[in-house]
Amino acid sequence: MSTDPDFTGPTTENLVFDAAEAQRRRRGSTLVRIGDHLKREWQLYAMLLPTILWLIIFLYKPMYGLQIAFKDYSIFRGVADSPWIGLEHFNTLFNNDQFLRAVKNTVIISFYSLLFGFPMPILLALMFNEVLNQTFKKSAQTIVYLPHFISSVIIAGIVITAFSPSAGIVNTVLGWLGIDSIYFLTKPEWFRPIFVGTGIWQEAGFQSIVYLAAIAGVSPTLYESAVVDGASRWQMMWKITVPSIMPTIIIMLIIRIGNILEVSFEMIILLYQPATYETADVVNTFIYRQGLQGGQYDFAAAAGLFNAVVAFVLVMTANTISKRYSRTSLW
Amino acid sequence: MSGVSLKGIVKAYGALQVVHGIDLEVQEKEFVVLVGPSGCGKSTTLRMIAGLEEISDGDLTIDGRHVNRVAPKDRDVAMVFQNYALYPHLNVADNIAFGLRIRKESKETIASSVEEVGGILGLTPYLERRPADLSGGQRQRVAMGRAIVRRPKVFLFDEPLSNLDAKLRTQMRAEIKRLHKRLGVTSIYVTHDQVEAMTLADRIVVMHDGRIEQIGSPMELFLNPVNTFVAGFLGSPPMNMVNARIVAGDLGPVAEFGDNKIQLDQVASLQNSVGQDVVLGIRPEFVTVADDTVPHRVSVEVDLIETLGSEALIHASLQGDPFVIRTETVGQMNVLDGISGFTIAPHLIRVFDAKTGVSLPGQAVGQ
Numbered sequence: 123m124s125t126d127p128d129f130t131g132p133t134t135e136n137l138v139f140d141a142a143e144a145q146r147r148r149r150g151s152t153l154v155r156i157g158d159h160l161k162r163e164w165q166l167y168a169m170l171l172p173t174i175l176w177l178i179i180f181l182y183k184p185m186y187g188l189q190i191a192f193k194d195y196s197i198f199r200g201v202a203d204s205p206w207i208g209l210e211h212f213n214t215l216f217n218n219d220q221f222l223r224a225v226k227n228t229v230i231i232s233f234y235s236l237l238f239g240f241p242m243p244i245l246l247a248l249m250f251n252e253v254l255n256q257t258f259k260k261s262a263q264t265i266v267y268l269p270h271f272i273s274s275v276i277i278a279g280i281v282i283t284a285f286s287p288s289a290g291i292v293n294t295v296l297g298w299l300g301i302d303s304i305y306f307l308t309k310p311e312w313f314r315p316i317f318v319g320t321g322i323w324q325e326a327g328f329q330s331i332v333y334l335a336a337i338a339g340v341s342p343t344l345y346e347s348a349v350v351d352g353a354s355r356w357q358m359m360w361k362i363t364v365p366s367i368m369p370t371i372i373i374m375l376i377i378r379i380g381n382i383l384e385v386s387f388e389m390i391i392l393l394y395q396p397a398t399y400e401t402a403d404v405v406n407t408f409i410y411r412q413g414l415q416g417g418q419y420d421f422a423a424a425a426g427l428f429n430a431v432v433a434f435v436l437v438m439t440a441n442t443i444s445k446r447y448s449r450t451s452l453w
Numbered sequence: 454m455s456g457v458s459l460k461g462i463v464k465a466y467g468a469l470q471v472v473h474g475i476d477l478e479v480q481e482k483e484f485v486v487l488v489g490p491s492g493c494g495k496s497t498t499l500r501m502i503a504g505l506e507e508i509s510d511g512d513l514t515i516d517g518r519h520v521n522r523v524a525p526k527d528r529d530v531a532m533v534f535q536n537y538a539l540y541p542h543l544n545v546a547d548n549i550a551f552g553l554r555i556r557k558e559s560k561e562t563i564a565s566s567v568e569e570v571g572g573i574l575g576l577t578p579y580l581e582r583r584p585a586d587l588s589g590g591q592r593q594r595v596a597m598g599r600a601i602v603r604r605p606k607v608f609l610f611d612e613p614l615s616n617l618d619a620k621l622r623t624q625m626r627a628e629i630k631r632l633h634k635r636l637g638v639t640s641i642y643v644t645h646d647q648v649e650a651m652t653l654a655d656r657i658v659v660m661h662d663g664r665i666e667q668i669g670s671p672m673e674l675f676l677n678p679v680n681t682f683v684a685g686f687l688g689s690p691p692m693n694m695v696n697a698r699i700v701a702g703d704l705g706p707v708a709e710f711g712d713n714k715i716q717l718d719q720v721a722s723l724q725n726s727v728g729q730d731v732v733l734g735i736r737p738e739f740v741t742v743a744d745d746t747v748p749h750r751v752s753v754e755v756d757l758i759e760t761l762g763s764e765a766l767i768h769a770s771l772q773g774d775p776f777v778i779r780t781e782t783v784g785q786m787n788v789l790d791g792i793s794g795f796t797i798a799p800h801l802i803r804v805f806d807a808k809t810g811v812s813l814p815g816q817a818v819g820q
């Protein structure tokens with residue numbers, strides 16, 4: 123016979139083995155795996171690209187400058203050539219009464235904003251959800267959204283006018299009640315309530331949109347089923363609506379806690395004055411005055427870095443706690 | 454007597470009327486199934502009974518009490534929804550207990566009821582789980598548990614099984630039937646699946662365009678449909694419809710179509726309708742297949758024979774229209790090979806008026 127079976131050639135078993143081996147080797151290499159993945163999903167990454175570029179240019183590149191927090195920075199020498207001085211700026215910072223006061227004020231103002239400002243949009247959303255008359259609902263929503271779209275400068279102008287001792291509506295009303303005019307904006311004890319109240323007035327309506335959207339996502343049959351079971355509107359609100367939007371509430375809370383040191387800085391600048399620094403000066407305004415007005419960039423950068431690190435720790439903590447206790451987390 | 458009675462129930466959305474006056478008496482402990490094509494008003498009717506939709510006109514009584522204006526919670530009904538309507542943030546036990554908690558029942562009552570219902574429905578191992586961690590069938594059972602735990606006078610089901618796959622549906626269907634036997638609660642069940650209707654119902658209500666076409670026991674509707682709509686809706690495969698004309702024959706009325714003639718039943722209404730155009734309703738199951746040797750057969754052209762084991766579906770055409778025959782296979786394979794037509798007993802042919810689609814009176818197939 124002319125053809126003996128050739129045992130050295132590729133038998134089926136050998137081919138299968140080779141393929142498996144090649145696959146194993148291939149799977150072993152992370153680089154190859156990433157390459158395969160990119161080849162397959164490149165369109166998705168292409169869509170991601172603009173955001174990544176934005177992040178790099180506006181958030182990561184400036185981080186290069188953060189090093190001046192540890193340097194004796196001078197504009198003439200530049201970031202790279204300024205000499206390292208270690209933690210000296212931080213030392214100065216923690217011995218600076220104004221900075222410590224600013225940290226304290228930041229925490230207090232944030233705490234009040236969170237305490238009174240966080241539940242407000244949720245309550246608004248729940249209330250809007252109960253309004254049956256569509257015309258009334260739409261107009262009320264528009265009215266509470268409106269302040270969000272007005273520039274902070276104008277909002278501050280309105281607030282200053284409203285609380286002005288001569289012509290302000292607040293003092294006018296107090297006058298009717300026989301109470302003497304109060305110079306609200308020069309009184310340190312009035313700054314925090316006015317600031318927190320202004321923030322709520324400006325943003326609560328707009329922030330309620332997130333919760334309204336979450337409420338809209340709750341299946342109507344949950345309510346119908348509850349109606350047949352005999353639930354009142356009040357019970358449905360607490361037993362269905364609130365638990366259903368709880369994940370949204372928690373996410374918003376985590377974000378909020380992460381931003382707790384980001385007190386609306388331009389609003390403070392617009393409303394405070396040296397007379398109220400005692401309660402009004404926060405870390406950001408402190409940085410602004412030291413850095414931009416005082417030209418102490420390195421010192422201001424140290425303060426800013428401190429702020430960022432605290433914020434980072436806060437978000438991480440809030441997220442971890444939430445993940446452990448409620449299955450909801452940002453990441 | 455916890456029956457439900459609908460008298461002239463109408464539903465209108467503004468000027469658009471979608472349910473046009475429904476009369477229905479549901480007896481105590483009866484299982485009534487509302488069936489009909491999509492959009493015929495089944496859900497709307499059920500929701501009016503539940504109190505989720507306002508009744509535009511007519512009278513609704515539950516357990517002898519006029520409840521048109523009574524709030525849903527005071528009607529003592531429980532409803533099971535197509536998408537289960539389980540609370541995602543509550544575990545199975547809390548979902549089942551929801552209705553009882555709302556009614557402020559005591560802790561002990563709630564605990565024992567939940568335990569009992571969990572046992573009945575085989576949910577005991579899952580009581581601590583959230584709905585998201587359950588299978589479709591288990592979720593459906595929780596939804597059912599929520600309804601039965603309240604011991605209502607009436608159960609309302611709106612297509613509770615349509616989100617399940619075919620096998621699970623069959624299984625849950627049997628379970629619902631068993632549950633009804635055990636609890637004996639008056640039930641109204643909406644479905645568009647005629648098999649569900651046939652298997653579950655004590656009585657079926659066939660609806661079409663917001664009207665009731667026919668009410669009766671499953672067999673009654675199957676054997677004696679009052680019009681072509683009901684005839685075509687129940688039964689799978691559906692009844693064959695053949696256009697014909699009644700002529701006088703030696704042995705009474707005969708239906709004539711093309712070259713074919715079929716002997717009809719000797720009912721007065723048929724005998725008096727000679728010359729009338731009619732539609733013959735022929736159930737696929739009622740015909741006897743015939744090969745060339747059988748005289749007086751109606752001949753059909755066979756396109757395709759689907760053998761399903763014990764039975765076969767023969768897809769044929771009669772005068773250009775599709776005609777389906779369902780027949781046993783055992784001992785018949787040689788006939789199937791040579792099939793060229795069929796014969797049928799006269800009384801098994803249903804004759805409908807060709808214009809109105811209404812069954813000519815006097816015809817009745819005994820059960």
Ligand SMILES: Nc1ncnc2c1ncn2[C@@H]1O[C@H](COP(=O)(O)OP(=O)(O)OP(=O)(O)O)[C@@H](O)[C@H]1O
Pocket residue numbers: 466469471489490491492493494495496497498645
């Ligand atoms: N809010 C509404 N406004 C106007 N028409 C409506 C409204 N709700 C339902 N309809 C109409 O009422 C008719 C009956 O609807 P229904 O939901 O009762 O149908 P169905 O028989 O349950 O159908 P399906 O099997 O698809 O569930 C439909 O034609 C539908 O378009």
Ligand SMILES: [Mg+2]
Pocket residue numbers: 495496497
């Ligand atoms: Mg429906």
